[in-house]
Amino acid sequence: MDSKEILQQHIAKTASLTDDQFDYFFSHFKPQSFKKGQTIIGAGDKVDCEYFVISGCLKAFFINDEIKMYILQFAMPTWWTSDYTALYNQTPATINVDCITDVELLCLSNGDREKLCEEFHQVEHFFRWRTNKGYIASQKRLLSFMNNNVKIRYEELLALYPQLYNLVPKHLIAAYLGVSRETLSRLYNP
């Protein structure tokens, strides 16, 4: 399945566009490929785009005092990622996004998203629902953070995304859970 079909099926779940409308919609996306380890957004950058993941895995993360890394999101196929704070407020990036594996992306500029939302009610509908799901997931994660210890959060994460266990190094999982790699290691090597 090519990237166009992947995006089309993704959108079709929440919005109905005719094939012509989708063709036009799709024409605003720019395909991009990156190698493992490459940086897509670096702290301080101007952020113009958000990214729809076709294949591979990315991490969106924050670096504290040039030392500690906190992962906000692992972005997998059919997920969207960017530094949304920077993107919507037109401020320099504080979040980094880079590639855990080789990736293929579709890139959509902020301006084009807003233009498409204006032109098609259904596109606006789609983005409302996407953000809504993100908001709900974010609230849930926050709650888990306050309520649960590392062990439970780790099990929750693996239950939700079993692929991660083999796909990403453990210290990145620790950075997502907000604990040191040593503590995570001791969880399953007691």
Added chain:
Amino acid sequence: MDSKEILQQHIAKTASLTDDQFDYFFSHFKPQSFKKGQTIIGAGDKVDCEYFVISGCLKAFFINDEIKMYILQFAMPTWWTSDYTALYNQTPATINVDCITDVELLCLSNGDREKLCEEFHQVEHFFRWRTNKGYIASQKRLLSFMNNNVKIRYEELLALYPQLYNLVPKHLIAAYLGVSRETLSRLYNP
């Protein structure tokens, strides 16, 4: 200023509706008043509505094992609140919402919101932006949780909402910060 004007000014910041359109929009909101301490949504309830705060202050919170409380949101005038997970998924509430002070609300049902979003592109636009802001704020809070200790989170909270200091008891602020009331107390009484 009456509740209609408050809502109108709030909406006007991100969407343009004619007066007639706004009248129609507003007709779907049901005014409600509650006394301090009353419960608006209790865990297990069916959730039909979201609420726009006209006056007063609410808390949206989660209770763990019938013991510990974690506050997800203090809802102040012109804020929206509900158990959005329950509302969008039509599942029983896991979040409680109740009144810290006497409050006046405007209540909008899930069905009416969706209907209005369909009928008016501008309404859909408004709700996309509202959710978007919520998402960004939620990500920011999550990051602060991972990155900062209680003292810094406390200062951040008061910088953002100075009213809270006098409006709500300290143990609720502790429940928002995710620490014990004792620890919070020791922060400013060293």
Added chain:
DNA sequence: TTGGTTACGTGATGTAGATCACAATATTTT
């Protein structure tokens, strides 16, 4: 193959914040 980087495990020790316990004020309610 070799040398370098990255990943991972594990002991010893330090610390922020939790928990328990009790006391002192405020604030409601009757």
Added chain:
DNA sequence: AAAATATTGTGATCTACATCACGTAACCAA
């Protein structure tokens, strides 16, 4: 005003997790 309840402070102790330190194994690149 008296009684009941909610709010806040503070000491003593406990614990989950961080940090530091060191060792081993896997994976690249030259």
